[in-house]
Amino acid sequence: MAGIRDYGAYIPYNRLERSSIAQTWGGYPKKGEKAVANFDEDTVTMAVEAARACLSQGGNEKVDRFYFASTTAPYAEKQAASLAAAALDLSPGAFTMDVAGSLRAGTSGICAALDALRGNSATNALVTASDMRLGAPNGAKEMDFGDGAAALVLARDDVIAEIDAYYTVNHEIFDQFRPADHPYVLSWEDRFVREMGFSRVVVKAVTAAMAQFNVSWSDITIPVLTSPNPGYLKGIAKKFGWDPKLAAMDAIYPRAGNTGCAHSFLLLCHALDRAEPGDRILWANYGDGCDVMLLTVTDRILERKRGGVETQLATGSPTTYPKYLRWRNLVETEPPMRPRQEPVSAPALYRDRRCGMALQGSKCRECGTVQYPVQRICMNCRAKDSFDYYAFADRQGRVVTFSHDLLGVTPDPPTTVAAVDFEEGGRIMVDITDRDPKEIAINMAVEMTFRKFRRTNGIQVYWWKSRPVRKAQMMPLGKDQSSTVGGVAARVDGGGK
Amino acid sequence: MKGIKDKVAIIGMGCTKFGENWDMSFDDLIIDAVYEAYEDAGIGPDDIDAVWMGSYWSNLPAPSQPLATTLKLDYKPITRLENMCATASDALRNAVYGVASGACDIALAVGGEKLKDSGYSGLPTDDLAMGLVSTGPNTFRSRNFTAPSHFAMMATRYFERYGLSPEQGREMLAKIMVKNHNNGMLSPKAHFRMPITVDQVLNAPMIAWPLGLFDCCGVSDGAAAAIVVRADMAKSFRPDPVKIKACQIAVGPSEGYLNPNHDWTMVKETWVAGQKAYEEAGIKDPRAEISMAEVHDCFSITEGVIYEDLGFSTRGGMGADIEAGTFELDGDLPVNMDGGLKCFGHPIGATGLRMTYELYKQLQEKAGDRQVKNPDLGLSHNLGGTPGGCTISVNIIGH
Numbered sequence: 071m072a073g074i075r076d077y078g079a080y081i082p083y084n085r086l087e088r089s090s091i092a093q094t095w096g097g098y099p100k101k102g103e104k105a106v107a108n109f110d111e112d113t114v115t116m117a118v119e120a121a122r123a124c125l126s127q128g129g130n131e132k133v134d135r136f137y138f139a140s141t142t143a144p145y146a147e148k149q150a151a152s153l154a155a156a157a158l159d160l161s162p163g164a165f166t167m168d169v170a171g172s173l174r175a176g177t178s179g180i181c182a183a184l185d186a187l188r189g190n191s192a193t194n195a196l197v198t199a200s201d202m203r204l205g206a207p208n209g210a211k212e213m214d215f216g217d218g219a220a221a222l223v224l225a226r227d228d229v230i231a232e233i234d235a236y237y238t239v240n241h242e243i244f245d246q247f248r249p250a251d252h253p254y255v256l257s258w259e260d261r262f263v264r265e266m267g268f269s270r271v272v273v274k275a276v277t278a279a280m281a282q283f284n285v286s287w288s289d290i291t292i293p294v295l296t297s298p299n300p301g302y303l304k305g306i307a308k309k310f311g312w313d314p315k316l317a318a319m320d321a322i323y324p325r326a327g328n329t330g331c332a333h334s335f336l337l338l339c340h341a342l343d344r345a346e347p348g349d350r351i352l353w354a355n356y357g358d359g360c361d362v363m364l365l366t367v368t369d370r371i372l373e374r375k376r377g378g379v380e381t382q383l384a385t386g387s388p389t390t391y392p393k394y395l396r397w398r399n400l401v402e403t404e405p406p407m408r409p410r411q412e413p414v415s416a417p418a419l420y421r422d423r424r425c426g427m428a429l430q431g432s433k434c435r436e437c438g439t440v441q442y443p444v445q446r447i448c449m450n451c452r453a454k455d456s457f458d459y460y461a462f463a464d465r466q467g468r469v470v471t472f473s474h475d476l477l478g479v480t481p482d483p484p485t486t487v488a489a490v491d492f493e494e495g496g497r498i499m500v501d502i503t504d505r506d507p508k509e510i511a512i513n514m515a516v517e518m519t520f521r522k523f524r525r526t527n528g529i530q531v532y533w534w535k536s537r538p539v540r541k542a543q544m545m546p547l548g549k550d551q552s553s554t555v556g557g558v559a560a561r562v563d564g565g566g567k
Numbered sequence: 568m569k570g571i572k573d574k575v576a577i578i579g580m581g582c583t584k585f586g587e588n589w590d591m592s593f594d595d596l597i598i599d600a601v602y603e604a605y606e607d608a609g610i611g612p613d614d615i616d617a618v619w620m621g622s623y624w625s626n627l628p629a630p631s632q633p634l635a636t637t638l639k640l641d642y643k644p645i646t647r648l649e650n651m652c653a654t655a656s657d658a659l660r661n662a663v664y665g666v667a668s669g670a671c672d673i674a675l676a677v678g679g680e681k682l683k684d685s686g687y688s689g690l691p692t693d694d695l696a697m698g699l700v701s702t703g704p705n706t707f708r709s710r711n712f713t714a715p716s717h718f719a720m721m722a723t724r725y726f727e728r729y730g731l732s733p734e735q736g737r738e739m740l741a742k743i744m745v746k747n748h749n750n751g752m753l754s755p756k757a758h759f760r761m762p763i764t765v766d767q768v769l770n771a772p773m774i775a776w777p778l779g780l781f782d783c784c785g786v787s788d789g790a791a792a793a794i795v796v797r798a799d800m801a802k803s804f805r806p807d808p809v810k811i812k813a814c815q816i817a818v819g820p821s822e823g824y825l826n827p828n829h830d831w832t833m834v835k836e837t838w839v840a841g842q843k844a845y846e847e848a849g850i851k852d853p854r855a856e857i858s859m860a861e862v863h864d865c866f867s868i869t870e871g872v873i874y875e876d877l878g879f880s881t882r883g884g885m886g887a888d889i890e891a892g893t894f895e896l897d898g899d900l901p902v903n904m905d906g907g908l909k910c911f912g913h914p915i916g917a918t919g920l921r922m923t924y925e926l927y928k929q930l931q932e933k934a935g936d937r938q939v940k941n942p943d944l945g946l947s948h949n950l951g952g953t954p955g956g957c958t959i960s961v962n963i964i965g966h
Contacts, residue, residue, distance in 0.1 A: 407687035441825050449825055471727075471831045473719035474776040477689070478712065484776070487716045489955070491827045499712070499824045499955065507776075512727050 072187035073229030073365070075194070076374070078123025079339045080116050080219045081326050081382040082107045083504035083540065084389040088213040094391050095208040104216035104327030106389055107202045109397040109481040110503055110521040110535065113140040114150050116219035117198035118157045118520040122464070123378060124196070124221035125158070133160050133223070135192035137179030139169040139199040139331050141248070144530060154198065156427035157520045157532065159461065165192070173246075173298065173357030175199065175331040181236050181361060183224045195224040201330025206254040207400060214299070215255070216327020220335030230371040231342065231351065233363055237279035240359035241271045246298050260299070268302050268356050273309050275360035276352070283364045285350070287311070294341050294353045295319065296334035325383045331357070340379040345371055385540045387506060396481050406479045414529040424459060429518060429534045431496055432457035440495040460496075462518060467492040467536065469514045474507050490516055490536050504537040515539045570847040574667045576801035576808040577793050577964065579608025582924040585789035585911040586758040593625040593681040594637040596790035600917075601638060601677055604792040608804055612638060615794070616671030618645040621658035621678035622916035624691055649916075651951025652863065653816065654678055655791065656919030656960035660814040662795050672797055679790030680914030688786045690714065690915070715775035715783055715866065717953035722777050722868040724831035729883045733777050739886045740867035741768035744781050744909055746895055747864060751906020753896075753936040758787045758912045782867040787912025791920035793927075809930045812944065813847035813963040815840045823955025834950065836959040837876035841948075844961040845878075848944070853878045857900060857963075858942035859929060861922035863950040864907040873948060874902070877961075896937060904929060904937045919960060922947035926964055
């Protein structure tokens with residue numbers, strides 16, 4: 071058997087009111103808001119965030135299989151999984167693979183990971199799903215789509231939820247698609263997408279899967295269905311005979327948008343945050359077919375601190391539509407009269423991979439002083455080449471001093487720069503991102519976040535920034551809270567057929 | 568005896584007008600500065616034994632050869648050097664060391680920079696001048712820090728440490744820049760020659776909080792040159808040569824970036840270079856013995872902290888000394904008599920020698936309306952880099 075040992079979610083800090091888009095174009099305002107990746111984020115950085123939340127108890131070195139799923143990976147040729155693996159300091163022996171091309175990419179990764187676990191070719195499989203899809207400006211998809219990521223670690227034992235079985239079908243249809251040379255997601259008429267795509271395929275697949283799994287709706291306590299349009303869920307609920315209240319099953323969409331191939335992961339994480347031992351989850355994900363899985367929640371779920379998805383949803387800050395357009399390069403802005411970007415050197419970047427990608431400094435073996443980046447000669451005792459690598463990524467720091475720089479070139483001025491001292495030693499000079507400049511103060515607690523920096527000649531430099539600690543402390547949820555309505559966690563409780 | 572004191576003297580100096588010299592090339596600037604120095608010393612190119620030439624970006628990647636071509640310094644040893652914003656001061660130090668070593672009798676130190684060909688204000692990135700890909704760590708280099716934000720971080724921390732509100736701190740610093748503009752008005756070779764008020768400084772557009780536009784120095788083109796000889800030869804060239812008392816450089820290990828013990832309210836490199844220069848020059852009480860100083864006011868906070876690091880003010884005492892007018896032209900210890908970087912701008916390779924030029928003219932009582940009364944010792948200070956890690960030069964010259 072195999073199942074989910076841990077999970078983590080990441081929803082970007084910046085949020086955009088859908089109505090502000092409608093207001094700009096004079097269109098029909100949709101309710102709610104979408105999560106918007108900052109200018110310094112992409113699907114790799116978001117996957118790293120989610121994976122770090124997932125691996126918060128450590129165990130990076132145990133991961134021996136890593137599937138990176140996205141329809142919007144930064145490179146067509148260059149593996150996103152290897153980029154993220156470097157940032158996560160995964161073992162070089164880990165099997166890495168990108169899964170792309172479908173909103174099922176994430177669940178396809180899960181199926182592949184399950185096969186590897188069952189076939190004894192993996193023991194700890196990390197699967198991340200992250201997306202930041204573009205809908206063309208002034209379209210419904212632009213309002214609907216949000217950015218986000220989630221990660222699951224699958225293992226054979228110590229799982230919080232067994233994945234009892236999976237069932238999958240493929241289904242060829244041009245319902246929603248994006249040509250490789252096109253920036254925006256396209257789709258056919260909504261009714262065709264719903265009737266001939268989603269509704270038909272999901273109903274058929276789920277029905278067949280349940281027969282194969284040998285379960286009926288009375289066995290399922292939590293359905294987790296992902297739809298390209300949450301409006302479609304109502305019809306599905308009706309077809310399956312659920313309580314119509316369960317129609318509003320998508321707790322992520324109203325507050326973060328449809329997050330592409332990450333969406334089914336985020337919905338599952340949200341369900342797991344509220345699940346009880348013994349809950350049976352039917353997890354179905356649609357896109358060019360349908361993946362269906364049956365999960366049984368174990369007692370171990372009670373040992374885990376939960377509530378991470380709600381925390382991610384609740385900690386955000388409004389941004390503006392013009393900023394979003396600029397961050398996605400959808401408007402051309404006058405170049406600043408500043409020095410051009412210094413070209414990136416691939417060899418220099420390669421040499422810097424431990425310090426840069428994995429944020430490792432050194433800890434002197436002689437005097438214990440920690441320092442960043444790696445100092446071959448200790449700044450304290452001058453011992454030469456006597457150090458151990460020392461990871462800073464998961465350590466918390468405090469702002470020693472800062473400035474808000476309006477001269478530096480950035481799509482989100484000002485650039486907030488700071489000297490950050492870490493509670494367990496060491497100092498790094500870093501930007502502070504995802505921040506309200508008014509709130510930055512000396513002694514403010516910050517945490518590290520993996521981000522994009524400059525890009526020249528197609529080479530994207532990644533490094534780390536700090537951000538004010540996002541209230542990531544996960545709250546253990548009591549039993550009576552688990553039935554909170556309004557999300558995917560709404561329970562069927564035998565309410566099925 | 569260890570040290571350089573009184574072994575070498577300056578017998579001639581030149582300095583161009585600093586500014587947006589659109590119609591002058593780097594070579595034009597160098598020629599004008601060097602020929603003024605020749606004339607001042609009463610010598611010509613054939614008399615020069617060796618040249619140390621400072622530039623940070625200009626005429627790279629091979630500036631020594633064009634210099635020989637420009638100045639027709641046929642078949643002389645010419646070394647181009649760079650030491651960040653202390654480049655010109657280090658060119659002088661090298662020329663002084665060359666003479667003191669006995670390797671040559673007459674050496675030329677020249678520094679220049681052509682910044683205004685870039686198309687923007689501020690300093691170019693390295694690749695613009697060199698056409699090279701940086702080999703430094705990409706991640707470290709990809710930070711979007713600008714010079715103003717680095718120095719602004721010193722102000723943020725200084726205000727916090729000494730209990731100043733941002734408003735109080737900014738007003739204290741504004742007075743430094745008002746002083747420098749008052750002095751710059753009296754400097755014919757300065758770039759900016761207009762008075763400014765504290766209100767103007769405080770209400771100017773923000774550049775890098777808490778520093779506004781008038782907390783920052785200008786960006787200019789310029790060049791300056793000095794001819795140095797063995798001290799025992801000096802009087803054969805002119806009656807009023809100026810002696811070198813100390814030439815010190817301190818390069819810090821970037822503790823501001825690495826070491827939590829560095830608190831961003833002082834620049835240790837300045838303190839170290841100052842102490843070594845005082846020792847070399849035999850100065851016990853700098854506040855009393857130094858007659859005047861030209862210091863690196865790239866930003867208002869920089870000059871303020873320099874007062875403390877050079878021992879002109881006590882720690883945390885800059886505010887009281889600024890209030891008392893200590894560093895005004897008619898104060899106890901005039902600083903930046905010519906208007907400083909604030910009014911001259913900062914052509915990197917030229918600035919240190921421009922400072923020396925002012926001290927040299929003051930010591931010869933030729934500073935016109937800016938003349939300090941009976942100066943005996945003048946100190947020049949450059950900060951190359953940022954408060955977190957820098958090259959500091961402290962040169963002292965006098966009678």
